[in-house]
Amino acid sequence: MDQTVLNFVVVGLSFALYFGIAIWARAGSTSEFYAAGRGVNPVVNGMATAADWMSAASFISMAGLIAFTGYNNSLFLMGxxxxxxxxxxxxAPYLRKFGKFTVPEFVGDRYYSNTARVVAVVCLIIISTTYVIGQMTGAGVAFSRFLEVSSTAGLIIASCVVAVYAVLGGMKGITYTQVAQYCVLIVAYTIPAIFISLQLTGNPIPGLGLFSNMNDGLAGGVEAGTPLLVTLDGLLTDLGFNEYTATTNPWLMALYTLSLMIGTAGLPHVIIRFFTVPKVSDARWSAGWALVFIALLYLTAPAVGAMARLNIITTMWPEGTQSEAVEADQLPDWFNTWQVTGLLGVEDLNGDGRIQYYNDASPEGQAFAEANGLEGNELVTFNRDILVLANPEIANLPPWVIALIAAGGIAAALSTAAGLLLAISSAISHDLIKSVINPNISEKGELMAARISMIVAIVGATLLALNPPGFAAQTVALAFGLAAASLFPTLMMGIFSKRMNSAGAIAGMLAGIISTCLYLFLFLGWFFIPGTAMLTSDQYLFGIPPTHFGPIGAAFNFGVAFLVSRATAAPPQEIQDLVESVRIPRGAGAATGH
Structure with missing residues (x-):
């Protein structure tokens, strides 16, 4: 069967599965739309949470960033x-005990203020919209290659697919769709990794293959018996790149890791997954299961990145980096198929009929070029988001594996996009319309408002994803910084500080989100459009890039909230009693009826 036809069949079958689940699990009430009726089994919720969490950034982009930066980008895994x-x-357990549907609802009730609720909604929309841009970008990349359409057409197709099952099913449909998507994406990710690990090292476990010795008979002058990472370090330094295992600026690595950590803890689309289980203890169990399911991919990603980078080098220099580069007319088929998308490009700059790949920006690379008579790096375009998707083709794996990775990449992007869009629509319909604008709205009207809000969110996310600010993982990192600066401190103080009042929470959220948005705007420009920034990278505050600013924004949030709360009246006694009760987990499910 032709590869394109096989791609259509496998991807089409996965879509049919998602649509079937959405129809079967169609939400008939607001409780089912927002929280799946609070009846999801902890194991099922753990798998759905893993799919919600492992987005296009994890599946598509993370290994690409690790591949081209090496150890430094392991911070994504750690963070x-x-x-x-x-x-x-x-x-998660404390928020579940509170018994609400959304994060802004917790903020509004805990801080006894509709103003706090509205500010939380604004923060949620900014975070989720930024995050969903990365997901839709990743989905567009996957569709463009495997369905052989433009990236714009791929983005529109992805939007239509997620609109069908997310708008129809709500949280109930999304939950069971995400379980199916997890199964698809984890199989799609690990099978190519196992094949490639066997090819390069003979070890079927990619995580162990990363630290194994190289096989005999490999291209690129690779010496059998040498550890894979030693081999990769040597090939990269020959071409003028930094060693794969090298590290730079531990201070910035630590700051970025912290931004990802506290940003993760403040992500509303993941937090609301814990509202779907019957009781507090189930929230803890589902979190544990989610970590198990997430680990299956995250322990494989470093090996995927390293092995893919090795395969790229040996493709470009089949006889070794001290020998001749690949002939321009002998590039492998996967180069030709990916060039059609515009995400990969080569150009014979000196007209010698070969394609040279090396770091022409470094002194070592320039020395290598001079020694070998080269005139410039001729791999002129390589979008890092294509790496995992191209892996099976790079390693000459069977066509069915290529089709499977297509379905997996699309599933990863769509699963998280659906969760984010649900978070946005729930905030608008439940926290703005139901709680602030029209408290007397009927349940049927609220459900309709939720579906309309999701459609509007999908259209807005699609338009913004047409011009993303960077690779999927880079775009997502901005959302983590925004979550770290706004919602995470507010949730933490709401649970663990009885003295924190509404004035402090509002001032803190505004300080965190405004300072972070301002920093992003100054250095990335309007809607992160290149060329519209007001300042350049050499003007970073203490050398801190925009993606690393989350902890600074969080510090502003904590500091302002503390000062304002101490200068104003304490919360009412019933609120302090509520905070006290939320922190007592024993018997919480029975005591609260949740």
């Missing part, structure tokens, strides 16, 4: 998993 543990231990 995201560490943040999930933080959320599971410090936030």
């Amino acid at each position: 995201w998993t560490g943040g999930y543990v933080l959320m599971a231990m410090l936030l």
Whole structure:
């Protein structure tokens, strides 16, 4: 069967599964639309949470960032998993005990203020919209290659697919769709990784293959018996790149990791997943299961990145980096198929009939070029988001594996996009319309408002994703910084500080979100459009890039909230009693009826 036809069949079958689940689990009430009727099994919720969490940034982009930066970008693994543990231990059980549907609802009731609720809604929309841009971008990349359409057409197709099952099913439909998507994406991710690990090292476990010795008979002058990472370090330094295992600026790595950690703990679309289980203890169990399911992919990602980078080098230099580069007319088929998308491009700059790949921006790379008579890096375009999707083709794996990775990449992007869009629509319909604008709205009217809000959110996210600010993981990192600066401090203080009042929470959220948005605007421009920034990277505050600013914004939030709360009246006694009761987990399910 032709590869394109096979891609259509496999991806089409996965879509049919998602649509079937949405029809079967169609939400008939606001409780089902917002929280799946609070009847989701902890294991099922753990799998759905893992799919919600492992977005296009995890599936598509993370390994690409690790591949081209090496050890430095392992901070994505540490920050995201560490943040999930933080959320599971410090936030999820207590928020579930509170018994509400959404994060802004908790903020509004805990801080006894509709103003606090509205500010939380604004923060949620900013965070989720930024995050969903990365998901839709990743989905567009996957569709553009495997369905052989433009990235814009792929983005529109992705929007239509997620609109059908998310608008129809709400949280109930999304939950069971995400379970199916997790199964698709984890199989799609691990099978190519196992194949490639066997090819390069003979070890079927990619995480162990990363630290194994190289096989015989490999291209690129690779010496058998040498550890894979040693081999990769040597090939990269030959071409003028930094060693794969090298690290730079531990201070910025620590700051970025912290931003990802506390940003993770404040992500509203993941937090609301813990509102779907019957009781508090189930929230803890579902968090534990989610970590198990997440680990299956996250322990594989470093190996995928390293092995893919090795395969790229040996493709470009099949006889070794001290020999001749690949002939321009002998590039592998996967180069030709990906060039059609515009996400990969080569150009014979010196007309010698070969394609040279090296770091022409470094002194070492320039020395290598001079020694070998080269005139410039001729791999002129390589979008890092294509790496995982191209992996099976790079390694010459069977066509069915290529089709499977297509379905997996699309599933990863759509699963998280659906969760984010639900968070946005719930905030608008439940926290703005129902709680502030029209408290007397009927349940049927609220459900209709939720569906309309989701459609509007999908259209807005699609338009913004047409011009994303960077790779999927880079775009997502901005959302983590915004969550770290706004919602995370407010939730933490709402649970663990009886003295924190509404004035402090409002002032803190505004300080955190405004300072972070201002920093992003100054250095990234209007809607993150390149060329519209007011300041340049050499003017960073203490050298801190915009993606790393989350902890600074969080510090503003904590500091302002503390000062304002101490200068104003304490919360009413019933609120302080509520905070006290929320922090007592024993017997919480029975005591609260939740």
